[in-house]
Amino acid sequence: MSAPRTLDRTLLALADPTRRAILQRLSAGEARVTEVARPFDMSLNAVSKHILVLERARLVKRRRVGRDHFLSYRPEPLDAAAQWIAETRTFWASRLDTLERLLREEDEAERTRTSTDTP
Amino acid sequence: MSAPRTLDRTLLALADPTRRAILQRLSAGEARVTEVARPFDMSLNAVSKHILVLERARLVKRRRVGRDHFLSYRPEPLDAAAQWIAETRTFWASRLDTLERLLREEDEAERTRTSTDTP
DNA sequence: TTGACATTCAACTGATCAGTTGAATATATT
DNA sequence: AATATATTCAACTGATCAGTTGAATGTCAA
Numbered sequence: 001m002s003a004p005r006t007l008d009r010t011l012l013a014l015a016d017p018t019r020r021a022i023l024q025r026l027s028a029g030e031a032r033v034t035e036v037a038r039p040f041d042m043s044l045n046a047v048s049k050h051i052l053v054l055e056r057a058r059l060v061k062r063r064r065v066g067r068d069h070f071l072s073y074r075p076e077p078l079d080a081a082a083q084w085i086a087e088t089r090t091f092w093a094s095r096l097d098t099l100e101r102l103l104r105e106e107d108e109a110e111r112t113r114t115s116t117d118t119p
Numbered sequence: 120m121s122a123p124r125t126l127d128r129t130l131l132a133l134a135d136p137t138r139r140a141i142l143q144r145l146s147a148g149e150a151r152v153t154e155v156a157r158p159f160d161m162s163l164n165a166v167s168k169h170i171l172v173l174e175r176a177r178l179v180k181r182r183r184v185g186r187d188h189f190l191s192y193r194p195e196p197l198d199a200a201a202q203w204i205a206e207t208r209t210f211w212a213s214r215l216d217t218l219e220r221l222l223r224e225e226d227e228a229e230r231t232r233t234s235t236d237t238p
Numbered sequence: 239t240t241g242a243c244a245t246t247c248a249a250c251t252g253a254t255c256a257g258t259t260g261a262a263t264a265t266a267t268t
Numbered sequence: 269a270a271t272a273t274a275t276t277c278a279a280c281t282g283a284t285c286a287g288t289t290g291a292a293t294g295t296c297a298a
Binding site for chain 1: 255256257258259263264265266
Binding site: 135137161162164165168169172185186187 | 285286287288289293294295296
C-alpha cells in the first residue's frame, strides 16, 4: 500500500529542474546549503526552500555541525518511485495489450463475417 | 537531452492520486469524460481539468466523436519517465558508491595508520 | 424545433508554490 | 567584545493549482 502521499511528495519534488540539479549535486557527496546554492541564479533563501521540499520527500537528509548544515542524498524514495513506476507501467501496459488484443480479435471476426457475408 | 519540461510535466501530472486513478481507469480501455469522472467525489469540471493536465503531459489522448470525447491512455511519457528515473538512480547510486568507497578507504587508512602509530 | 446530454468556458475562491527582501539566530573568528 | 558567516524565519508578491458554480457550445433524439 505505502501511503500515496509519499509517492506524491517524491514525484512532486522531482518535477522541478532546480531540485533535480540539487539532488544530482548531492549524489556526488555531502555539501553545505551555501555550496549547494552557489551555482544557481537565485537567492540562497529560494534554494533553502527547495531543499526543504526535498527534505519533506526524504530525498535529502540534513546533518547539523555547528552553524553548517551538511546535506546528503537519500536514494530510498527514488528507489520506491522507480519501483512504483516500473510496476504500474507494466501493469497498465498489459491491460492495454489485452484491450488491443480484444479489438484485434473483434476486427478479425468482423472481417471474416463481412467477407463470408458478401463474397 | 529531451527537453526537461516534458519530464516536469509528466512527473507533475503523476504526482496526484486523482490523476493516477484516472490513468489507471484509462489503462483498461477508452472512456468518455463523464464515465471517467463518475467514481470521483468532485465535480465534472474538476475532473475535466485533471484530464487537461494529463493531456498536456501527453499521458492522455482525446478522440472526439460527436459530442462524446473518448480518452485513451498513452504510455510513452511514463516509459520515458521510468527510463529517466532508472538511469538517474543508477548513476546517482554509483556516485554514492564511489564516495562511500572513498570514505571507507579513508577510514581504513586512518585505522591502519592509528593502529600502526599506537600498537 | 425542442429538449436532453456531453463537454468546455469563464469567473471566482482558497491553497500552495516559487521567488524576493529584510531581520533573527546561532556559531565561528579576531 | 565585536564582527563576520551560515542558516533560517517572517512577511510579502505573483503565479499556478484544485475546486466550485453558472453559463455557453455543440450534438443527439423526440
